Amino acid sequence: MERRFLVAAVVAALAPVLPAAAAEPTPEQILAKYDAVMGPRTFEAHSSMTAHREDGSERTYVMRLLKSENDKFRVWFDEPAAVKGQEMLRSGENMWVYLPNLKRATRVANRDSFQGGDFNNADVLRVNYSADYTGKLAPTDVPDTYLLDLKAKTTNTAYDSIKLWVKKADFQPVKGQYFGSSGQMIRSAEFSDYRELDKGYVRPAKVLMKNELVKARYSTMDLSELKLAVDAPPQRFTQADLGR
């Protein structure tokens, strides 16, 4: 008791002289930094997603992504031929997929699978964890990382809870575990290939998403090119623009 009091007294006495930078960031601050890494305000990117299935088959989707502020997102699919001409649009809480043979957009949900792979639509088209989850710091088992325990704010989010390991130095994600409503882990992700994709902008160019329900299934998302300063006029993020 006395010793603990002593320690507390020493810490209290030293506190004003400790440099401010050494203070632990709050979970909210870490989450905001993560969002800034994974979803900068605007960008245009080329990316490919490969879905591996348990029967050994795989399929690669080549697409172009365009993001604007306020949760606006577009995806254009180029390959394979079966999905050429398909497009996706996110505007705030609304998300649509446009199928050229239907000549119309159809609403899709955050939790729906993205092209039959192991990413869901929100994994690709919505990178705004600060808006969707509340975070708490938890003891981490990976050196030099923060472990964030995220809980969904609403039931419309992609997952009910997430464990996210973020590097202390630059807030780059290392790995993640994603849980469904029953508390069961449904996906796990590994982030790698940290690259400076645009001037001064570094992020993992490769994400491996493993299906924890059907262990033989996994998908990878590779960013090949990314530009931050792009022209993304608001009219590109409307239903009327789909299929144009």
Add this chain to the structure above:
Amino acid sequence: MRELLKLAARNLLRNRRRTLITLAALVLGVGAMVAVHGFISGLQGSLVENIAEGQLGAVQVHKKGFMANVLSSPLGLDMADSPALRQKMEAVPGVRGVTPRIQFGAMLSTPDRPVPEGREPTAAEQGKTSFFLVFGIDPPSDQKVFPRRLTWMAKGQPLTASDSDEVLLGVELADGLGVALFPHDAPRPPETERPALLAPDRDGSLNGANVEVVGTLKAGSPGDRRYGFVGLATAQKVLRMEGRVTEYAIAVNRLEDAGKVRDALAEVLGPEYEVHTWAQILPFLKELFGTQDFIFGIVAMIFLVVVLLGIVNAMLMSVLERVREIGTMLAVGMKRRQVITMFILEGLLLGVAGGLVGAAVGWVAVLVAARIGISLPAPGATAPSVIRPTVTFLYLARSVGLAAAGSALAALWPARRAAQLRPVEALQSA
């Protein structure tokens, strides 16, 4: 022994009122047991018929390995559909019909309600999307294999053609989506106002078709209510699986022959295919029936024990009334063993008579109920079906046997009481 039997019968006839009351309890007990058993058998039978004639077929044919992988990617284990293959299966003795199907997971997405220009639709006006299990079916042959499903239509009409844009949905699913039924032949509205069927194709790429919901279906069995039907050709187009199917559902002439038909089909089709009966596809059903029978067995036992306790009581009364008489019998040289036998024979006679009449009453009740038919949904179903109670002769015989053995056993204690009497004391009692 024959003398003892005669004595026992006479003793029973001496106090007719008591014997009749005891018999009535036995008749009621055994009769109720048979009738309830018949009703439960009828319920189980109607559930099986609903499944065989409305959902699965009596027998199903898949590509080898399908059932083992049914939860992961069944579209990959498909087979070429050809008239020749169907005819080969139709030629198997006992087969009543063959229909090709594709089972797949899909989403039905309804359009937003129209809103004035410049305003975003509110949450209530936005279209809804729901996951469901879809069966791509070939309407003409499907109706032959699944005649019962036509009686499950809640509203609207069944599918007309394999390549139509029509969809049937489970009634709960349709209500959840809030879709309005579309008349078969009405002109189609513009694309943006139509529901869409979206599904990953065989390779996992998203594809879709504009559809109209033309009918809703009640459920014929317990389980997930999120299911629907679409024309086979339309399903094949969405899944990019032209000319291919994932299963054949097969109807048989007699449901009891499903096992035989399965073996014959497996013989004809060869090792590339696997053939299962409905009971193999839904093994939990047999377990469910087993549990039901077990629970009913316990209830019936308790029932019978109560009735038998009544017999114990009646025979104890009879022993007390006949103390002097038993004393006399013992005094003139009747052996104690014979006294015991006499009382047990009395119990046995009661049991046989009560059991026979009770079983007959229960049987007649079952026959009448089966003749009329009880209109009631099968367990877990919302679609009404006619339940026809059945009971086997084996069960009738077992009930009579149980009643007889039980009554004889019930007589054991009163019989021992009687046999233990001392002749001198018994003769002196008032």
